[in-house]
Amino acid sequence: MADEFATFIRKELTWIPNLSPLSPTDFRGFPQALGWLLAPANWRQALSDAGRTAASHPLYSVLALFAIALTMAGRWLARRRLPEIAELIRRIRTDAYRHTVKALLLTVVAAAAWPLVFAVVGWQVEADPIGGPFGNAIGSAFQDVVPLVFVLSLLKWLTQRDGLGRRHFRWPAEISEALHKRIGWLAVLLVPAAFMVNLSSHAGVTELSYAIGRPMLLVGLLILAAFVWRLFRRSGAFMRYFEEHQPDGWISRLRVFWFPVFLGVPVALFFGAILGYAHTAAQLAGLLVGETALLLLVLLIIRDMLLRWFYVFERRSRFETAVRQREEARAGREQRDDEATAAGFDIEIPEIDYRELGEQARAVIRVSVLVGVILSVGSIWGELLPAFGFLDAIDLPFSKTEMVDGVEQQFAVTLADLGIGILILAGTLFAAKNLSGLLGFTVLRSLRLDAGGNYAIVTLCQYLVVAIGVLVAFSVIGLQWSKLQWLIAALSVGLGFGLQEIVANFVSGIILLLERPVRIGDIVTVGGADGYVSRIQIRATTILTWEKKELIIPNKEFITGKVVNWTLSDSVNRILINVGIAYGSDVGKALELLKVITRENERVLEDPKPVITFEAFGDNALMLYVRCYISSLDHRLETVTSLHESIYAAFAKAGIVIAFPQRDVHLDTSKPLEIRVRQEGTQALGNPES
Secondary structure (H helix, E strand, C coil): CHHHHHHHHHHHCCCCCCCCCCCCHHHHHHHHHHHHHHHHHHHHHHHHHHHHHHHHCCHHHHHHHHHHHHHHHHHHHHHHHHHHHHHHHCCCCCHHHHHHHHHHHHHHHHHHHHHHHHHHHHHHCCCCCCCCHHHHHHHHHHHHHHHHHHEEEEHHHHCCCHHHHHHHHHHHHHHHHHHHHHHHHHHHHHHHHHHHHHHHHHHHHHHHHHHHHHHHHHHHHHHHHHHHHHHHCCCCCHHHHHHCCCCCHHHHHEEEEEEEHHHHHHHHHHHHHCCCCHHHHHHHHHHHHHHCCCHHHHHHHHHHHHHHHHHHHHHHHHHHHHHHHHHHHHHHHHHHHCCCCCCCCCCCCCCCCEEECCHHHHHHHHHHHHHHHHHHHHHHCCCHHHHHHHEEEEEEEEEEEECCCCEEEEEEHHHHHHHHHHHHHHHHHHHHCCHHHHHHCCCHHHHCCCHHHHHHHHHHHHHHHHHHHHHHHHHHCCCHHHHHHHHHHHHHHHHHHHHHHHHHHHHHHHHHHHHCCCCCCCEECCCCCCEEEECCCCEEEEEECCCCCCCEHHHHHHHCCCCCCCCCCCCCCCEEEEEEECCCCCCCHHHHHHHHHHCCCCCCCCCCCCEEEEEEEEECCCCEEEEEECCCCHHHHHHHHHHHHHHHHHHHHCCCCCCCCCCCCCCCCCCCCEEEEECCCCCEEECCCC
């Protein structure tokens, strides 16, 4: 209750002017405020407060100094090691994701050195329970600027020449260099201004707020506006890069919308502070350059770390493929020419950019980061901006149950809850649609399963993601199972008979994916049609026949009907060839020729051994049968054709006649036969009695 009340007060007071509009009379108290700020007695009191804190908490003070020493050593180590790591990731053989992790740790430690100094100094001065107001104000001001100092320091280290951003994340060199230069002067000007603004806020001295606090706030906002202008103007390095490399991208096309917003925020806060809303402007500026900037920077690093992992994985795969191709080429050259060597054979591996990664994997990362930005920024700014809070004020005509201190309570579902639920559903559908690309780049490539196994895992994961997303979205908007079970029961009775086939096919599809009697790529015979399985969907399975026609078969047929799977457990299959030779032929010689032919065919397996038999005396021929095995169905027709050609040629050379059907023609002699003799150009001559 106390936290809610404090939040309410903070939200309401933020939008109340705390100072009168700016006027020349505000600076009359400047000498008094400056005297208070520079008074030696106040600073001696602050040092005394820090000494009492160290005496009362010696262990914490020693640990804090030790942490500062470690981070300072980390800065020195980062300056020495980051160029070495950057050199390692240039070469394919030495590039590894662990180098990026090391660089990230070094960068964070190095960037945390000065923020840690500010935090420790502020704690030492403020933690004394009997400290004076000046010491408390100084300590609070030091601690308030820690997020700003850390953001600027982290950006400075990320954008240096051999830093994490430029070498590992492949940030554009032009933008990184421009940002690196401007961060330096921004820190020198903005940090002291932010310190003075926070000091005047905590001091409780009205003259200090009027004479120093608000002027320094105005200076800081002007510095922010100048930074935005210098970095994002049309002739700046940022826009020059995007207009040159991505002229059709959203950054270039939508600049007329986002640039006025970026520049207008500090300008609007500047005029708000002039009108008396100094506290509001300071709060919003602190959230903007502190928590929000840090959040966006962290999400950017997380995104680029994931992309970097994909990049290293893909680069290593391409390298291994190139090495394998080189070895195969070397072996082929050695067979063709004993004198050939591989000394002059180069591996050509193209430079890989993040754009070459899987489109689906990159889309999942981009959308995930975007959703994280929206939710995080909403949680940070929702308490202060009415534009974010009005959605919670609109109640919908249904409620949800939540546990509060172990007791169930009913709460109205707001428009914000509905929006979050819709956002979760949209994100769930998007994630399910693009899950195959993300799994393909991560888990599936390590498992090295066949196509059917990959498809089964992806499909089941999609079902699971959709089910979890729907349950979470329903719980957010208050649609618990206890409220829906009677409705679902009634619908199941009414629609059970009409939907039983659909439900049966859906359950059969789940069984197909789990039990896998039929897999993607299997060659099957079902319903008198042959083909291979191309898709297994919720309701039906698609068979692509040899005529390139898609046959849609309900999943239930594969569970309850008879299906011939030619490649379920073993792709080996048998070929049966029957040969009929004329009566009087040498059967022993024919059988020996068939053995030689099957033995010489490279696709016929030796195990199982071919079986050649003489099994029947036919009406017109002696029937010989060849039963042999091949490893897969890929070359079945080619193997049959090759065997037929070899048998025909071998029998013809050996003088063995391949029999053909013979027929006896019986003439009716009960009456004279009519014979006609025709000659070209003349009429037929005939004697019916001859």
